[in-house]
Amino acid sequence: MSDLLRLLGGDVAAAARGLLGRTLISEIEGASSAVVLTEVEAYGGEDDPASHSFRGRTARNAAMFGPPGMLYVYRSYGIHWCLNAVTGPEGRGSAVLLRGGIPIGGIEQMEQRRGRSDHVADGPGRLAQALGVTGDHNGASLSVGPVRIEGVPARGKITVGPRVGISRATDRPWRFLLELV
DNA sequence: ATAGCGATGTTCT
DNA sequence: GAACATCGCTATA
Numbered sequence A: 001m002s003d004l005l006r007l008l009g010g011d012v013a014a015a016a017r018g019l020l021g022r023t024l025i026s027e028i029e030g031a032s033s034a035v036v037l038t039e040v041e042a043y044g045g046e047d048d049p050a051s052h053s054f055r056g057r058t059a060r061n062a063a064m065f066g067p068p069g070m071l072y073v074y075r076s077y078g079i080h081w082c083l084n085a086v087t088g089p090e091g092r093g094s095a096v097l098l099r100g101g102i103p104i105g106g107i108e109q110m111e112q113r114r115g116r117s118d119h120v121a122d123g124p125g126r127l128a129q130a131l132g133v134t135g136d137h138n139g140a141s142l143s144v145g146p147v148r149i150e151g152v153p154a155r156g157k158i159t160v161g162p163r164v165g166i167s168r169a170t171d172r173p174w175r176f177l178l179e180l181v
Numbered sequence B: 001a002t003a004g005c006g007a008t009g010t011t012c013t
Numbered sequence C: 001g002a003a004c005a006t007c008g009c010t011a012t013a
Helices: A003-008 A012-019 A107-114 A124-131
Strands: A023-028 A031-043 A071-076 A080-087 A094-105 A147-150 A156-161 A175-180
Touching (some): A003 A080, A012 A031, A012 A080, A012 A094, A023 A094, A031 A107, A071 A124, A080 A124, A094 A107, A094 A124, A107 A124
Antiparallel strands (some): A023 A031, A031 A094, A071 A080, A080 A094, A156 A175
């Protein structure tokens, strides 16, 4: 089993921390774009009131209940797309929200998709738009699909804190940030 | 620098 | 009808 799948198959908080510093790549519409992940959040299964899977399986969150290493893409506030890496055993419903990264490849393509050259991939909606990811990619494999996580984690200083933008279970320290060395 | 607000699909009360 | 794992514009200081 690959290093990535072993990481995603385990505990969601450990998986979130372990995803920091890894490279997220999209190969979409013939263009390749890549970022180093610097901000992620863990979302648990039916035991986490802040998770989309808290109330069980629905049409939207079905991918969350799939096997680890699957991509879960959902629409946020009816406008943005957001990416998650599914973790834990199949049926658990846990995933890591990919909230931001630093562009390292295909930067012009990302700036073009974003329509600006600042704040290119710092934020979940911005990250998805920069990489060209949409609901079409929901359920794809993060190992061999058009959106992949690859490589050895970049080194840096990790900061832990409460998840942002939620109103329930705000006490869980499940937000992880990486400051590259 | 910070605050307010509009956009809008899916889920929940 | 309201909330929501957001973002970017506008106004005010």
